[in-house]
Amino acid sequence: MTETLLPDLAPAYGEIFMAIGAMALLMFGVFRGNKSTELVSLLTAAVMIVTLIITVTWNDTAVYTFENMFVVDRFTSFMKILVLVASALAVFMSMQYFKDEKEERFEYPILVLLATLGMMVMVSANDLMSLYMGLELQSLSLYVLASIRRDSELATEAGLKYFVLGALSSGILLFGSSLIYGFVGSTNFTVIGQTLSQASHGPDIGVIIGMVLVLAGLAFKISAVPFHMWTPDVYQGAPTPVTAFFAVAPKVAALALLVRVLYVPFGEMSESWTQVIVFMSLASMVLGSVAAVVQTNIKRLMAYSSIGHIGFALVGIAAGSQDGLRGLVIYMAIYLVMNVGTFACILAMRRKDGMVEDISDLAGLAQTRPAMAAALGIFMLSLAGIPPLAGFWGKWYVFKAVIATAVADPMATNYGLIMLAVIGVMASVVGAYYYLNIIKVMFFNEPEGEFILQKSRKLKAIMGVSAALMLLFLLPQINAPVLEYARMAAAALIS
């Protein structure tokens, strides 16, 4: 009798290591106090890097464990790599900021670590319950992070707003989950998918409503229009390194979760959800471009920019094909590098009397800090999607996929999807205005003041490397592995 009660832990070694690491670091921090923040940050990043190595070495076909609640395949591996890279960079970027502000708290990196753990579980979730557990672990840590500078009025407001709206979205998601469980009889993604595909008639109305509610709950987390209202306030109010963290890792994780929810349990219902995705995608692209035009605060601008980018990424889901999914995965990888680089620049916007975050403060940066201006210029051009920078290729792959789907049907061309692509490109043109405006301010306006020299070598390195990656994405040595892994990741969900 070799049967054991212990589930197969091997697929979750990374998560288990992170959980133990977080608890050990918490004990360490509690005994050493806030003066150990730097060491705890470095160790947190080390834990993430070790988890990254564990994730990379797991190179298998889909493996399920914990009663099929947890799945590891190539898609989850790729998304987890993105999440871990984004989180580790966020920890590195935050160190100098909190030191300069004299707000060092050892809990900060630990909360980032626990949030990342929640994201890992989200990416690997194969059950409505593990989905919720991962989502809550992530969200709860993020609420605290948003208001970690509790003496700042803006940060407190950001944390409270995020908490109230996040709790509302969790409620919507849970309500949807309960409807799905009630009408299908299982919470497991695989079982739901099988049950729905075997149903003789179409899915029950209850399942459709449940799915739409779950979709709405997840749309909150990726801040897709019409569930985007919290984003600008939270991005502006939260401390800048926290915003840098918010902008990338949670988005990647929630998007990965959204993709799995749409393709595994509700793959049969693609007709129902494609409409929702097309609408959210369109509305996000348009609002992200138009509303950003009037912004004067660069963090608020980045919030609208991220709403717009989520819209572009959703185009990949709307395509509904393996190529579309590959486009989305590539888009998120490029989005990660662009955003991390941009936020590294925003973190370097520090004058003698403190941080500044207005676009007008960037005036004449090309004369005072030419290297930073060049890097930020590259990021802005890339965010706008100007070829040959990487941002262009992200958009290129999703739009190519959606056009391919639109014309693939021999009976009738899908004009809805063609319209989506056309409006998307137009929105990207409108969006180019505010990205180019920043470049204009940096290069052609007279300098008003000078930023102090950035001490942190990590920040400079992140700026330099991500700018170089944006420029050199065209080289096959750089884009070939990304494209290949993205293809394998997409193939894990749609064959």
Add this chain to the structure above:
Amino acid sequence: MIYAICFYLFATITVFSAIMVISSRNPVHSVLYLILAFFNSAGLFVLLGAEFIAMILVIVYVGAVAVLFMFVVMMLDIDYSELRKGFQKYLPIGGLIGLILLAELLLVGFGWGLSGPVTTDPATAIPALNEMSNTEAIGSLLYTKYAFLFQMAGLILLVAMIGAIVLTHRARPGVKKQNINDQVMRRRGDAYDIVKVKPGQGLG
């Protein structure tokens, strides 16, 4: 026979204390009656064979919620006669909500009675009481099938705890704490000096 006596005893005291919760003048008495109601409901659950829920009711509701109520009632200075003033004014709307709730309860009750036997899903089957107690059944699911979710819930609670400390804990300056290590390490020389005073000169 004993079963019936127990049931009527618990049920009567529950209803009585529930009425007293809303009718007693002193809010502290209300909370105490609430605790009595909880204890008797726990007794009813035991009679139903749901001993786990009975324990949870006592531990969670009496141990945490009611004590919290007690704290709030005693710490906050609320003028209860002031709160009671609108009683007549709000009676119609309150009564209406009560009637709607009653109607819904009756609907559920009759609907349940009319719908016939419920088919149980084998995935959620409850083991017979003589085979396994409730607590054991819940535990054997929670620690095997749902161990992963159980651990995740633990982590979420850990985050909640860290969050509460991060957002509210302040190190106050000037608080005198007993440091046993310092006390033990104290030497005679730290406490006093021996000064040789010459006669007629004082300590200057």
